Amino acid sequence: MTVPNVITLFRFLLVPLIVFFLLNGEWLWALCGFVLAAISDGLDGFIARHFNQRSVLGSYLDPIADKLLLVTVFVMLGYMGQLPLWLVIAAVSRDALIVGGVVLSTVMGNPVAMQPIFVSKANTAVQLVLASLVLASLALQVSPGLVLDALVWLSGILTVASGAAYLLAWIKHMGGYVDAGTASDK
DSSP: OOHHHHHHHHHHHHHHHHHHHHHTTOHHHHHHHHHHHHHHHHHHHHHHHHTTOOOHHHHHHHHHHHHHHHHHHHHHHHHTTSSOHHHHHHHHHHHHHHHHHHHHHHHTTOOOOOOOOHHHHHHHHHHHHHHHHHHHHHHHTOOOTHHHHHHHHHHHHHHHHHHHHHHHHHHHHHTTOOOTTSGGGO
């Protein structure tokens, strides 16, 4: 097992710990766990790329760990009234759409190789910043004000745009359309 895979598995283990801290109102610990998980995501990617430790297992585990972390924290923050439910529903629906598309295309014998696209990477980055800001505001008992509102709306826009981009790429792939520039045909 490669070092990046071990780091990714560590991120999986952090998720229930973060939930425990959130449920018990331990905001600072939840924030620390979340930031540690986010840093570990960047670290495992850096190690995989720069030390040639990419693996097939890692290509599956890493995005699953990312989604598990973000979806879980978004659901928890929505449940606690710290994020608007429409945003939580949009984020969870987008991820369900992507996973469902990958599973359906595989079942239909036309597996799609989903490569991250720019809007999706931007969406993930904004969601990480948004969740970190909410957790930091809870831990430090400060109000982020308009910055929070702007990040919520930006996250919503990027979530919808990313979901639409993946849906379009999936439809093209399933329809047999071949374009070297699409994410699903690389």
